[in-house]
Amino acid sequence: MISIEDLSQISQAERESREAVAHQINVCVAASCLSLQSDKVKEELEKAVEAKGKKDCCKVRGVGCMGLCAAGPLVAVENEKVLYQGVTPEDAPAIVDAIGAEPVARIQGDLEAPFFARQQKIVLENCGRIDPERIEEYIAADGYLALVDTLTAMTPIGVVQQVTRSGLRGRGGAGYPTGLKWATVNKSQGTRKFVICNADEGDPGAFMDRAVLESDPHRILEGMALAGYAVGASQGFVYVRAEYPLAIKRLKLAIKQAEKMGLLGANIGGTTFSFNVDIRLGAGAFVCGEETALIASVEGGRGTPRPRPPYPAESGLWGYPTLINNVETLANIPTILRNGPEWFAKIGTAKSRGTKVFALAGAITNTGLIEVPMGMPLRDIIFDIGGGVPDGKAFKAVQTGGPSGGCIPESGLDMPCDYESLAKLGSIMGSGGMIVMDETSSMVDVAKFFMEFCMDESCGKCVPCRVGTAQMHELLRQISAGEATARELALLEHLCDVVKSTSLCGLGQSAPNPVLSTLHYFRGEYESKIAAGEAAAAGHTPPAGGAA
Template sequence: MELVRSHVLVCGGTGCSSSHSEQIIEEFEAQIKKNGLDSEVKVVKTGCFGLCALGPVVIVYPEGSFYSMVQTEDVAEIVEQHLLKGRIVKRLLYKETIEEDNIKSLNEVDFYKKQKRVALRNCGVIDPENIDEYIAYDGYKALGKVLTEMTPEQVVETVKASGLRGRGGGGFPTGIKWAFAAAQPEGQKYVLCNADEGDPGAFMDRSILEGDPHSLIEAMAIAGYAIGANQGYVYVRAEYPIAVHRLQVAINQAKEYGLLGDNIFESGFSFDLELRLGAGAFVCGEETALMTSIEGHRGEPRPRPPFPAVKGLWGVPTILNNVETYANIPVIFLNGVEEFTSIGTEKSKGTKVFALGGKINNTGLVEVPMGTTLREVVYEIGGGIPNGKSFKAAQTGGPSGGCIPASLIDTPIDYDSLIAIGSMMGSGGLIVMDEDTCMVDIAKFFLEFTVDESCGKCVPCRIGTRRLLEILERITSGKGTLEDIDQLEELCLSVKSSALCGLGQTAPNPILSTLKYFRDEYVEHVVDKKCRAGVCKALLSYKIVADKCKGCSLCARNCPVNAITGEIKNPYTIDQDKCIKCGVCMNNCKFGAIVKE
């Protein structure tokens, strides 16, 4: 590789691309050329740095200057000042990196300090479309070691010993899954990757696909060797065009280098990889449904057993792991089991990537050791809740998970602790909610999702979730009764115990966990007909505070239904029967005299 004195790393992940990082790269290249620096400075389009809230993000090495929210107009200044004259452009630096007169390195910033990047190790570091950069960071070294020094049995044993558990949902031990498939008689077997990341609010798999696609290819080849499969498929969401493109580029490069194909590393082992595009069905994240979809049918799940390790894709032994799980595999072989198991808790080894979103200051991707508490993630890494609001709950596990209330904020995040409090790890979406979020409305939101995504094959899910949603709609529109709450709970439990697949069995979780921790809010909706967060429109009423009202008549003149009456210079009143709760009066009042409750 050519040697240059400076590298400009520009994030090309979906978050930053959406805020026009492509144009920033073009502008950097133009400005660098204009200043005659093209032989000294290299611009690299990387994967995601994680701090999506600050995008577009640019890092200049060797200084490690972290520029945030860079606009195309700023590029000329960075090139002329920083790259040409060596003067860091302070006004564009991420403010957390500036401390008095010192500029801190990224690793000292709160957002990164507590993180440990294993699965995301190369994201934001290398150019994902250049296999040489991956190889320079020890890429394909683990595959070489596995193929030339280890037997398939040793590979399976190593993964077992690492304690790695599936990062996509249930947390099943990866090594045991591999052992089942390896134990099947020789013949056609398949290795699959679930890159159909469907949980709303989770985007770590996309980040790895976009930022480090070769680590996935390497891991799948290792898995193929371990179980005796020569063919793999990556089932990836069509909604992730950048990821699909980079993965295809990476597969082509790996084939060109002989790292996929026949007789890899002269070991006699052959392995090929193909992409299959998902078509927008959440249920296809369930393993048997995913396989049915690759086979070209409606993605409906089928009963287990037989498990896919025995009878999977096209009826032959198949293993399926998700992207983040695979991203951990090369590290286990490179650094050894001991180092991997030194991170995390007793039953949850290693790290987990979370997509922080919702009402939190630092939205983005974070990777922390298992066992880190929710408080550390929300307050130390996430920077707390914006606008001085207070933390109400965090939702983990997407539509299959639950809400963790403020009283349990010191819970360590690992598979078993989360299940014990009625949530689950899921794929790692972590949505923070503040006092303005209504918990009944959130439960309704997730049920709308599952009703929409239920494939319709089994009755408990197809009909049960719809009935659950109807009860929630009654409650949020002020027509619920206390019996409704009891019925809701009972129906949740029967859907949970009788649905065919994971989607149906976990669909009631958002209701059950909010009922468990926020039952008083449900009761309030039913008995007092009130929504304390002010979200459920049917339960809101706008009122004029007589003491504050100056009688200016502005609200009355703006009310579209003439529901407000009064005399000039005297307090006005709202006729609740006429009011349509549009909120125009409140937005127009200059004295803050109108409140909604």
């Protein structure tokens, strides 16, 4: 039985042991830095600390993602507020030598840069600051406080009201009000209920959920337990894609640690509330991010969507009321309950409260993970925080929302980044992938890329998505290769309409979006390809340089 006093004791002990060491050297051991051998860097740092006899004042820790993935591996010396980037194992002795003295300027990063200064972190507040493999560090960062406190101080419907008042909306893409979803499951009748955390992150170029799971897994477990309490569920599942082995490993460890401390399992905190979490691995199907397909997959069936209603909130996993929330949505919950809904509602815009995590990828200087208040203009995100387009190239478009989203040109960059504004621009917020394209990108090829993705990931159940995406992909290939005429372009637009209007699930309904948005903003590129195609069809090559 764990109480608030126990938590504060663990927290106190953890803080004291940390303060006993003057310098914490944090090494990022999340997937991106790890792929650049940050584990070797950590090893060498440990050796250097040992060799230089600084064991009493320096401690090397593995921590989660610090965000600036482009400059990895990252090492931070916590108390001195020094960040090193692009660290190699050979740099280790120099870094240890520099502690308590001048930092190593050669590899020093700028913590005052807009990339760090303009972010506001809720979901990522512990990422890069705590060791994801130690529950004590999460507790020392006020972790599980909201859970234990809520279980004894609030009714389930009270929790739902807090979430409703916070204005939190689903971070998986559609932006459905989270409080409303919780209230529906709370009110649904069922002998059992379930909570599912959707960690089947699949948009190309998106890695927000992976980073949270790898860097702060306990936050998700706490969010799920709170959700379970609010809706009346005693079993949770994390549906995570098998391509995230490190996230799965840390999640498994976290579940074990939480169970051992009595923060998951039977009678949490001595109350009547019991909650268990199990992991289910996705087998590499993008469509399993769609909630009914996800449920079919958890049940052990073929991962294909079914028509809604009934919605999972009413009849979900094995026919029981089921709450499905995205990783980032659940990651907001502990902080909302700790700081109160009013605090959360003050951040962001009137209709889109809170912050949003984005994964910056593509032609952008600071590739990485950021969290900003909702409503920040896209221009600030891309040029200020993201550092703009590298190599002196010009910006062309930013793709948001993955294969279901659209491309936004320069003219749309001053719009605030929130659910409604992005929809107005013909794109969607999506789960938070942001791919920047420079002047060398062909927008027809971009559309073709996303259509190929949708074609490969279509489950094959309904005709318009199964055949329509394959046909649209072929038409885009023809247009891109300069083999198509105006007839093919018209047919492509017709198929976009049919597939969007008649497909069974969100995958098919949104598959035409990348084509529609590039057609809207970059029609000229399609037309010049068509002109080449028309000319080829007429049996001559287009005139060069205007000479007849």
